[in-house]
Amino acid sequence: MEWWLNGGVWMMMMTTTIISFVKAEDTLFYNWRVTYGKIALDTLPRRGILINGQFPGPEIRSLTNDNLVINVQNDLDDPFLLSWNGVHMRKNSYQDGVYGTNCPIPPGKNYTYDFQVKDQVGSYFYFPSLAVQKAAGGYGSLRIYSLPRIPVPFPEPAEDFTFLVNDWYRRNHTTLKKILDGGRKxxxxxxxxxxxxxxxxxxxxxxxxKGKTYRFRVSNVGLQTSLNLEILGHQLKLIEVEGTHTVQTMYTSLDIHVGQTYSFLVTMDQPPQNYSIVVSTRFINAEVVIRATLHYSNSKGHKIITARRPDPDDVEWSIKQAQSIRTNLTASGPRTNPQGSYHYGKMKISRTLILESSAALVKRKQRYAINGVSFVPSDTPLKLADHFKIKDVFKVGTIPDKPRRGGGIRLDTAVMGAHHNAFLEIIFQNREKIVQSYHLDGYNFWVVGINKGIWSRASRREYNLKDAISRSTTQVYPKSWTAVYVALDNVGMWNLRSQFWARQYLGQQFYLRVHSPNHSPKDEYPLPKNALLCGRASNKNMSIITP
Structure with missing residues (x-):
């Protein structure tokens, strides 16, 4: 059961597996109960995380600038948090749903998220952010539709499908956590x-x-595996990537890396048969495949077509595809940074970060790091420690701007300081032999360059300074680099992390403290009155919270 406010009148909606879209003008209310329940994988039932009895969880459908109020009741026997992948949380990192900003919801307790999907359209997802709970479920999709008066750059599709795709493991999430806690990969x-x-x-x-055009929104909600999607016999017309309308390019298949979301149109222009939708693993030694069925309503049988998927080890093919994805500059619609959206290539870079991953054993246990620092969670969420001025929880500047050769990996609660409205160039340098995926909460960034080798200043000549894609998660290919620009217009404590969840859990992340000296609600919302307090903040007086 869901409630929303429409023209000053409270309305009720009964929900089943998918929440119906409502034309709310202001606020959507949801009540979610998180429980364990049986899910069947490979014919073997096991315990998974359900939301309102559903796996995956309910789909949220909202309009640009809607307020979402989501009450989450945690009936697991473990703490729980939800994070909102790609949703910008303008001025509101208190709702981000990661441990650096929020206290976990204790078993048997609830917390109400309250945030606005401001100046966004597109396709996103939510997921449990603690430990490796996302391996057990608890994830779902979040759509943000454009306002009716703001047209989108494509015709209305006949129907709109959501595909949440991911790798899965026979061992449950608690066993996977024990493997990582034991120092193994x-x-x-x-x-x-x-x-x-x-x-x-x-x-x-x-x-x-037959003859109709459909929209597909596909998110990779998995732990660590890049996936490729193909609909045999059909072309995929890319139209949106994580809230950005794209130049509408045709593809036979798309690589979707961990944490990424793509949206494309498919016209049913083939003979009326059944066709396979093929999702397969990429960049690992052996291919793992699942097939769904695209069934024409007047089908006359199954069409056998040879798959055109790329070789699982073909990095060059994937790089060329990534370089071809560009922003549609003629599309209308909300933009989180209107000036930067059109002029990012002319803005002055105030700081360059070169972030390099590494992996090593520390005291005989596997750890991962960025610039030689492996993140260790504190006993108190960093955002609360910052708000209440609690000492010795973290120090700003514990991770360097550039990698340092030698010295191995050190453990620290890594926080990088940055000034509000700074304009950063971030280079993700990957010297390892695996593809990687990085995400920055609270922001989209422009992916201005992707290529093989070691980045240098000369690499800037390759940058796309006109219509680079704006997104929140980018891949970094083996022995390669990816360069992004980001305008730090969103004050808060924001998580920059590997989307490979084992790497994130074992240290490949840090927090970016975007600070404004004004301390104004125009720059950042105050601590919510319903904020959960824990650690060294548990005895703090909530009455000091400013309205």
Whole structure:
């Protein structure tokens, strides 16, 4: 059951597996109950995380600038937090849902998230951010529609499908956590691939009509595996990436790296047969595949077509595809940074960060790091420690701007300071032999360059300073670099992390403290009155919170 406010009148909606879209003008209210329940993977039932009894969780459908009020009741026997992948949380890192900004929701307790999806349209997802709970479920999709008076640059599709795709493992999330806590790596090869919570024991199917065009929103919500999606016999017209309308380019298949979301149109222009939707692993030694069915309503059988998927080790193919994805500058719609959206290539760089990953054993346990620093969580969320001025929780500047050769990996609660409205160039340098994926909460950034080798100042000649794609998660290929620009217009404590969850859990992350000396609610919202307090903040007086 969901409630929302419409023209000053409270309305009620009964929900089933998918929340129906409502034309709310202001605030959408949701009540979610998080529980353990049985999910069937590869015919073997196991314990998963359900939201309102659903796996995946309910789909949120909202309009640009809507306020979302989501009450989460945690009925697990573990603490729980939800994070909102790609949603910008303008001036409101208190709602980000990661441990550096929020206290976990204790078992048997609840917390109400309250945030605005301001100046955004597009396709996003939410997921549990603690430990490796996302391996058990608890994730779902979040759509933000454009206001009716703001047109989108494509015709209204006949229907709009969501695909949440991911790797999965037969061992449950508590066992995976024990593996990591014991200082070992997760296996590189997953046991399978899922589409919307269904594995090889069931065949996911959608029905379409010949001649019509449909929209597909696809998010990789997995732990660590890049995936490729192809609809055999059909072309994919890319239209949106994580809230940015793209130049509408046709692809036979798309690589979707961990934490990324793509949206494309498919026209049903083939003979009326059944066609396979193929999701397969990329950049690992062996290919793991799942097939769903695209069923034409007047199908006359199954069409057998040879898959055109790229070689799983073909990095060059994937790099060229990534370089071809560009922002549609003629599309109208909300932009989080209107000036920067059009003129980012002419803005003066105030600071360059070169962030390099590394992996090593520390005291015989596996750790991962950025610039030689492996993140260790504090006993108190960093945002609360910052707000209440609690000493000795963290220090700003504990991670360098550039990698330092030698010295191995050190453990620290890594926080990097940055000035509000600074304009950063960030280079993600990957000297390892695996593809990686990075995300910055609270922001989109412009992916201005991707290429093989070691980045240098000369690499700037390759940058796209006109129509680079704006997104919140970017891949970094093996022995390669990726360069992004980001305008720090969002005050708060924001998590920059590997989207490979074992790496994130074992230290490949830090927090970016974007600070404004004004301490004004125009720059950052105050601590919510319902904020959970824990650690060294648990005995603080909430009455000091300014309205």
């Amino acid at each position: 997760l296996p590189l090869m997953p046991d399978g691939v899922m589409i919307n919570g269904q594995g090889v024991s069931t065949v996911y199917s959608i029905t379409v009509d």
